[in-house]
Amino acid sequence: MTPDHYTFPLFSCKINGFNNKKMLLNLFAILALIFTFILVLSACVCLFYRVPYVPTKKRLIETLLKTAKPHKGQTIYDLGCGDGRLLFAAEKKYHTKCIGYELSPIAYFLAMIKKIIQRSKSKIYLKNFFKAKISDAEIIFLYLTPAILKKLVKKVKKECHKGTIIVSHTFHIEGLKPLKIIKRDKKNKIPIIYIYKI
Numbered sequence: 001m002t003p004d005h006y007t008f009p010l011f012s013c014k015i016n017g018f019n020n021k022k023m024l025l026n027l028f029a030i031l032a033l034i035f036t037f038i039l040v041l042s043a044c045v046c047l048f049y050r051v052p053y054v055p056t057k058k059r060l061i062e063t064l065l066k067t068a069k070p071h072k073g074q075t076i077y078d079l080g081c082g083d084g085r086l087l088f089a090a091e092k093k094y095h096t097k098c099i100g101y102e103l104s105p106i107a108y109f110l111a112m113i114k115k116i117i118q119r120s121k122s123k124i125y126l127k128n129f130f131k132a133k134i135s136d137a138e139i140i141f142l143y144l145t146p147a148i149l150k151k152l153v154k155k156v157k158k159e160c161h162k163g164t165i166i167v168s169h170t171f172h173i174e175g176l177k178p179l180k181i182i183k184r185d186k187k188n189k190i191p192i193i194y195i196y197k198i
């Protein structure tokens with residue numbers, strides 16, 4: 001191989017020669033492979049954990065944040081944070097310390113891109129939140145299925161300190177008594193919101 005040759009995993013081509021087109025094609029092929037891999041992995045996670053990645057609409061995020069009324073510097077969690085939209089919005093508007101856990105690689109990948117673009121200080125982990133420490137949470141946002149919520153309630157009761165606020169939209173958390181329920185607003189497409197205090 002001459003010095004002006006560059007070897008890609010799929011093919012080999014000249015860098016300074018006439019083969020820039022081939023090199024670009026190789027790059028696209030590699031990117032497409034990575035993207036397909038992330039997609040397949042995300043689909044597997046979704047099937048295995050039975051919680052699809054369904055992002056919360058922007059308008060609802062504003063309502064959720066207004067409902068929780070976070071103070072500057074408070075620590076908020078979004079367990080199953082998707083692309084981190086709620087955390088980024090909270091950080092921007094309320095100057096909170098934001099932490100999120102997400103299992104889906106595609107959602108995590110999107111969150112990382114947004115984090116860079118928005119120069120966010122939010123911490124987002126590609127990790128199962130059942131294996132995470134949540135004891136410093138002051139407010140927890142949840143958009144999960146009733147089955148997962150039922151399992152999560154044990155962890156919340158065990159780890160969270162008294163006074164932690166939990167906001168779950170669409171689904172009630174079995175085993176916790178709501179402090180407040182905000183009724184569904186069909187006209188504005190706002191689902192039912194449950195607020196709990198540990």
Ligand SMILES: C[S@@+](CC[C@H](N)C(=O)[O-])C[C@H]1O[C@@H](n2cnc3c(N)ncnc32)[C@H](O)[C@@H]1O
Nearest residue numbers: 051053054055056080081082102103104128129
């Ligand atoms: C309905 S989506 C909500 C996304 C985000 N919270 C929002 O409101 O836009 C639920 C997310 O939880 C994630 N998830 C489910 N179980 C999880 C677990 N054990 N650990 C981390 N993430 C989980 C799923 O991958 C999915 O992206």
